[in-house]
Amino acid sequence: MKAGEIAGRASDAISDLHGSQEYKEHIVGVLLKRAFQRAQEYCV
Amino acid sequence: MLRRFRLEEPESVDETSDLLARYGESAKIYAGGTELLLAMKEGLVHYERLVNIKKIRSLDQITTENGFIHIGALSTHRKLVESSLLRERLPALVGMESDIANIRVREVGTLGGNLCFAEPHADPGTLLLVLGARLFAAKRSSNREIPVEQFFVDAYETCLEPDEILTGVRVPLPPRPSGVAYLKFGYLERPSVGVAVRVTLDQTRESIVEARVAVGCAGPVPRRVEEAERLRQPVLL
Ligand SMILES: Cc1cc2nc3c(=O)[nH]c(=O)nc-3n(C[C@H](O)[C@H](O)[C@H](O)COP(=O)(O)OP(=O)(O)OC[C@H]3O[C@@H](n4cnc5c(N)ncnc54)[C@H](O)[C@@H]3O)c2cc1C
Numbered sequence: 001m002k003a004g005e006i007a008g009r010a011s012d013a014i015s016d017l018h019g020s021q022e023y024k025e026h027i028v029g030v031l032l033k034r035a036f037q038r039a040q041e042y043c044v
Numbered sequence: 045m046l047r048r049f050r051l052e053e054p055e056s057v058d059e060t061s062d063l064l065a066r067y068g069e070s071a072k073i074y075a076g077g078t079e080l081l082l083a084m085k086e087g088l089v090h091y092e093r094l095v096n097i098k099k100i101r102s103l104d105q106i107t108t109e110n111g112f113i114h115i116g117a118l119s120t121h122r123k124l125v126e127s128s129l130l131r132e133r134l135p136a137l138v139g140m141e142s143d144i145a146n147i148r149v150r151e152v153g154t155l156g157g158n159l160c161f162a163e164p165h166a167d168p169g170t171l172l173l174v175l176g177a178r179l180f181a182a183k184r185s186s187n188r189e190i191p192v193e194q195f196f197v198d199a200y201e202t203c204l205e206p207d208e209i210l211t212g213v214r215v216p217l218p219p220r221p222s223g224v225a226y227l228k229f230g231y232l233e234r235p236s237v238g239v240a241v242r243v244t245l246d247q248t249r250e251s252i253v254e255a256r257v258a259v260g261c262a263g264p265v266p267r268r269v270e271e272a273e274r275l276r277q278p279v280l281l
Contacts (some may be wrong), residue, residue, distance in 0.1 A: 002275075003257065003269075003272035003273075003275045004079075004272075006237040006269060006271045006272040006275070007239070007257055007259050007269045007272045010259065010267065010269040010271065010272070011237075011259040011260075011263050011267070011269075012238075012262065012263025012264060012265075012267070013262035014262070014263060014264070015265055017232065018165070018230065018236035018237075018261075019230060019236055023245045024237050024246065024262040025185065025238065025262070027229050027236070027237040027262075028227075028237055028239060028262060029225045030257050031209065031228070031229060031237060031238075031239035032239050032241065032259075032272070033238045034225075034227055035225040035240065035241040036225075036241050036243065036255075037225045038223070038225035038227070038241075039223035039224055039225040039242065039243040040243055040245075041223065042135075042136075042221055042223040042224070043221045043222060043223035043243065043245055043249065044220065044221060044222070044223070
């Protein structure tokens, strides 16, 4: 399993006004990938 | 409508703790008031006494010592955004702070108030998790240090005792070379999902020595995701 999926599941996402649980889990995966790339780019 | 309340203005942490202990559930700490006054105006909560802690001058300092940055709980979001020390040493924190709420909330809202309110749709807790921050809480005759992991108990609930005050946050400077990033997504007033990453590379900058991942906003409390950290780069990308 990919880190994004693991993090999505671990986020304890709930369905509410902000979106469904599945939707939030998906966003977690997308953001994690980008955050990881950015963290590496900005390494000092 | 805001119902009548008394305003206490203690000048020390001890005095604040005494007031909270004496008045129990009828009193509440008031820092920037951006959450508290809103909740009171809407009639969601009522306190007979608000304990304004902004007169405690020592609680709004941002300092650095021995590889740590100490941020006083009363530091406003704006102060964090404008701190040259933070810009230089923890730019990811400044980036996260500059994107909180709007200019009016950043002007008066404090980091301490943000953490203590424990509203799930908040940013700082998630980033502080990957930074390995510790929170300092005090009451008369005792002080304690709380790892961020243990601070958030549930939505709107922290591990602070009723007469405890959050005095500050201590963030270790990341080892070099490290990179930190916080990204959020949302289309409502507050963020819907937040993700923080801290990556530490080896000296050749070719492999990852440590990766930390935290997620917030989606569920009741922000949390580290250790299972994802172990996978590191190849699996991740
Ligand atoms: C319109 C709007 C948009 C927002 N958007 C975002 C956002 O995008 N991201 C985000 O992270 N946050 C957001 N917030 C939350 C904002 O960051 C907080 O409102 C603010 O930081 C709270 O600080 P305060 O000093 O005003 O807290 P207060 O309202 O004064 O206090 C909040 C709570 O914490 C307690 N408290 C305060 N200080 C202490 C202390 N030192 N020790 C113990 N208890 C204490 C109080 O008793 C109270 O229960 C938003 C808020 C608003 C109103």
